[in-house]
Amino acid sequence: MKKPIVVSLITALMLLMGGLFAPAQPQNPADEEKPTFYRLTPGVYVNGWPRFTITYPKDWVEKSPQIQEVFRAGTVDPTLGERFIINVYPPPYPLDHLADRQARFFKNIAKDVTVVSDRPSRFRDGTPTREVELQMVMNNLPLNLFYLATIKGDTWIGVAVASNRGRIREDLKAIPYSLEFQPGKDEPVKVPPDIREFLDKFSSDMVSHDLAKVMTHYSDRYLSSGVRKGEMERWWKQHIGLITSAEVGITDFIPAGDRAYLTGFIISWWGKGQLLGTSIIKENGEWKWYGNQRDVSP
Numbered sequence: 001m002k003k004p005i006v007v008s009l010i011t012a013l014m015l016l017m018g019g020l021f022a023p024a025q026p027q028n029p030a031d032e033e034k035p036t037f038y039r040l041t042p043g044v045y046v047n048g049w050p051r052f053t054i055t056y057p058k059d060w061v062e063k064s065p066q067i068q069e070v071f072r073a074g075t076v077d078p079t080l081g082e083r084f085i086i087n088v089y090p091p092p093y094p095l096d097h098l099a100d101r102q103a104r105f106f107k108n109i110a111k112d113v114t115v116v117s118d119r120p121s122r123f124r125d126g127t128p129t130r131e132v133e134l135q136m137v138m139n140n141l142p143l144n145l146f147y148l149a150t151i152k153g154d155t156w157i158g159v160a161v162a163s164n165r166g167r168i169r170e171d172l173k174a175i176p177y178s179l180e181f182q183p184g185k186d187e188p189v190k191v192p193p194d195i196r197e198f199l200d201k202f203s204s205d206m207v208s209h210d211l212a213k214v215m216t217h218y219s220d221r222y223l224s225s226g227v228r229k230g231e232m233e234r235w236w237k238q239h240i241g242l243i244t245s246a247e248v249g250i251t252d253f254i255p256a257g258d259r260a261y262l263t264g265f266i267i268s269w270w271g272k273g274q275l276l277g278t279s280i281i282k283e284n285g286e287w288k289w290y291g292n293q294r295d296v297s298p
Contacts, residue, residue: 035254037263042059060083083162085162086158088157095128191250207244218289223293250264251263278292279292
């Protein structure tokens with residue numbers, strides 16, 4: 001029973017941190033009125049907290065991330081089988097354990113898992129990293145995975161590139177190596193008292209396991225990459241009982257009348273994790289989660 005419990009805990013944590021169910025969506029032209037951590041710009045991903053950017057081919061589109069992923073993008077044509085994903089969460093193990101842990105994980109869901117390469121490396125700014133490439137057979141298809149990871153402060157950042165077309169090419173490896181940190185954006189900022197009250201009440205209602213109260217904090221018009229309020233309620237119903245602590249810290253806050261954009265982190269029983277850039281809206285005098293208001297294409 002150990003594995004299902006661990007999976008449930010991770011799933012609930014990622015829901016709490018905002019990284020759950022973001023189905024594939026078209027990349028529309030950037031709305032210059034939105035902050036960079038909120039909007040999608042083709043070819044550039046901006047992470048809210050910790051603040052960093054990653055560049056990738058402009059003709060790639062956002063894909064539906066899996067549990068533990070905060071972003072996924074890939075080729076428009078799925079038959080090409082090339083994509084990359086980003087993980088941000090508390091460090092699960094030391095960097096030099098990366099190859100062994102990744103191999104053990106994929107042996108549960110794939111065949112013929114082999115470590116092709118494993119070595120220490122660095123980002124362009126000198127930040128120590130670890131790079132690992134695995135090859136395997138998954139769903140009866142060959143798969144190569146290149147994973148680059150670093151630990152920044154008390155946060156794990158991992159960027160993986162996957163391909164069904166053999167060894168990972170240098171142009172694909174350049175995607176994770178394009179990561180650039182943006183200093184000065186990761187410290188908590190003060191938000192207006194009514195926003196702080198909203199965040200604190202949301203946190204306390206999660207810990208109280210009161211589903212009805214938690215859902216009052218969502219707008220009926222909530223939409224986040226295709227996910228609506230009803231889907232969020234079904235998820236909370238399954239996982240709210242696992243939440244034992246929650247504290248929200250905001251590192252960027254941009255007011256916009258009856259709406260506001262914010263990003264930051266959540267401190268939970270597992271550590272310090274990412275709150276994805278999102279928005280809130282004031283309805284009948286009360287702030288509600290509003291999501292990114294992006295629907296998805298089929």
